[in-house]
Amino acid sequence: MIDKIPTRKEIENLGVYVPGKPIEEVQRELGLDKIIKMASNENPYECSIKAKKAMMEEIHQAGLYPEGMAPALTEKLAHQLKIDRKRILVGNGSDEIIRLLTRSYIRPGDEVIMADVTFPRYETNVLIEGGKPVKVPLINGFHDLEGMLEAITTNTRMIFICNPNNPTGTIVSAGALRAFIEKVPKNILLIIDEAYYEYVTDKDYLQTVPLVDDFPNLIILRTFSKIYGLAALRIGYGMMHPAIVQELVKVKEPFNTNRLAQVAAIASLDDLDFVETCKRKNDEGRKYLENELEKMGLDYFPSQGNFLMVKINRSGDELFQSLLKQGIIVRSGVLLGYPETIRVSIGTEEENRAFISALKRVMESNHS
Ligand SMILES: Cc1ncc(COP(=O)(O)O)c(C=O)c1O
Incomplete structure (x- = not known):
């Protein structure tokens, strides 16, 4: 029996890496057509x-x-x-x-x-x-x-x-x-x-x-x-x-x-223009998100990356699930060491707006 063959002891208690949820998986599970993935700090503008x-x-x-x-x-x-x-x-x-x-x-x-x-x-x-x-x-x-x-x-x-x-x-x-x-x-x-x-x-x-x-x-x-x-x-x-x-x-x-x-x-x-454009759009997107989050009274860590960790004062897993139902994949902070946060990758202007609208809907429906 294969389960009787011991692994090295270093491997025994090791967890499996949990990546951001792939778009295809969410489509299968929820049957939604349009999914926006803002979970794995990927580039929303594809590549050069x-x-x-x-x-x-x-x-x-x-x-x-x-x-x-x-x-x-x-x-x-x-x-x-x-x-x-x-x-x-x-x-x-x-x-x-x-x-x-x-x-x-x-x-x-x-x-x-x-x-x-x-x-x-x-x-x-x-x-x-x-x-x-x-x-x-x-x-x-x-x-x-x-x-x-x-x-x-x-x-x-x-x-x-x-x-x-x-x-x-x-x-x-x-x-x-x-x-x-x-x-x-x-x-x-x-x-x-x-x-x-x-x-x-x-x-x-x-x-x-x-x-x-x-x-x-x-x-x-x-x-x-x-x-x-x-x-x-x-x-x-x-x-x-x-x-x-x-x-x-x-x-x-x-x-x-x-x-x-x-x-x-x-x-x-060789495509420095592409890099510059992505950097600029990321910066604009980051500022837009920060501004909207502030208006909603939400705090976040000051990020220099293409993602923001947002403090939501409730379980990151719950908010992750609620956003998922709205077709938006983010990362719950639970597995990332900050249980009351979500980490959202900065997307295109359209994606960022969709995220903020979904976040508002979810936060409001949870309050009522
Ligand atoms: C801080 C950090 N280092 C390394 C990696 C791994 O990147 P790569 O795709 O080059 O393996 C990541 C990926 O998310 C990361 O966030």
């Missing part, structure tokens, strides 16, 4: 037309394995970001880089410091390796860098900073982060996850890429899943010391990123 064209051409090569190290994309990123290409590793989403880091560096019992709450994949991957997540509570939704420094012990192996933080959207101020990078001992890997980097409009945001040369323990993660609109293709990257790249390459799948993803990412980097 240049990326689409590049994929159409590349489709003819689908029978051939891709180049495992994505050299053309690496070169392009190196050029655009002004960083040595030996410092870049392209992954199957930045999720994969997180996995490669914990796979390569976490030994049973090693401690890994992260915020409580933050992107849940840090904790899961640490647990898979038998490491110990050390969770430092956020202060009003912001990273507590002092608290994180105090949490360092001789067993600390890694620190994760999610900047902007998912799910609160807050950023760490430039000066505070710079000082933190300097204070973290060099034998601890410091991973700064910048999945939402391109959306940030606040000037008080540290440009970390140039620091990778000076701090051999610093690792920066970015992705094509968010502003570039390529989430389905699974492509992201990390920037780090070349010696760390060499270690991660040992444990990565030989063909971790596919041909379509590689060419789409390259073409996306």
Whole structure:
């Protein structure tokens, strides 16, 4: 009997990642025609037309394995970001880089410091390796860098900073982060996850890429899943010391990123207009939502990402269900560590308006 074969003890109590509810699933369950998904911080403007064209051409090569190290994309990123290409590793989403880091560096019992709450994949991957997540509570939704420094012990192996933080959207101020990078001992890997980097409009945001040369323990993660609109293709990257790249390459799948993803990412980097437009529209959408929420008397965390975590003073699960019935998928804060919140991804103007109307309807009907 298969259930008699024990798994590794690290896996026994591990939960399964619960993603945002897919549109197709809601359509099946509720029989609604029009569904708006504002749950997984995806780009509502699809991706660059240049990326689409590049994929159409590349489709003819689908029978051939891709180049495992994505050299053309690496070169392009190196050029655009002004960083040595030996410092870049392209992954199957930045999720994969997180996995490669914990796979390569976490030994049973090693401690890994992260915020409580933050992107849940840090904790899961640490647990898979038998490491110990050390969770430092956020202060009003912001990273507590002092608290994180105090949490360092001789067993600390890694620190994760999610900047902007998912799910609160807050950023760490430039000066505070710079000082933190300097204070973290060099034998601890410091991973700064910048999945939402391109959306940030606040000037008080540290440009970390140039620091990778000076701090051999610093690792920066970015992705094509968010502003570039390529989430389905699974492509992201990390920037780090070349010696760390060499270690991660040992444990990565030989063909971790596919041909379509590689060419789409390259073409996306050539379409700066698309990125700028998405950034501007996101900023407008964020302001619109903030304004409407304020008018409704609802508070939210100050977000620099393409999502807002809204405090609703009632169960996030309930509101999630009520909005679902109105054809709008958001994330309940219950599984995200803030039970009385919902997290809503910023959509198109039309989607944002539809969300606010549905929210008003739901809030009013719950009051009456
Ligand atoms: C903070 C953060 N890091 C990493 C990821 C993973 O992104 P990718 O699609 O590149 O694996 C996400 C996805 O939502 C995220 O929010």
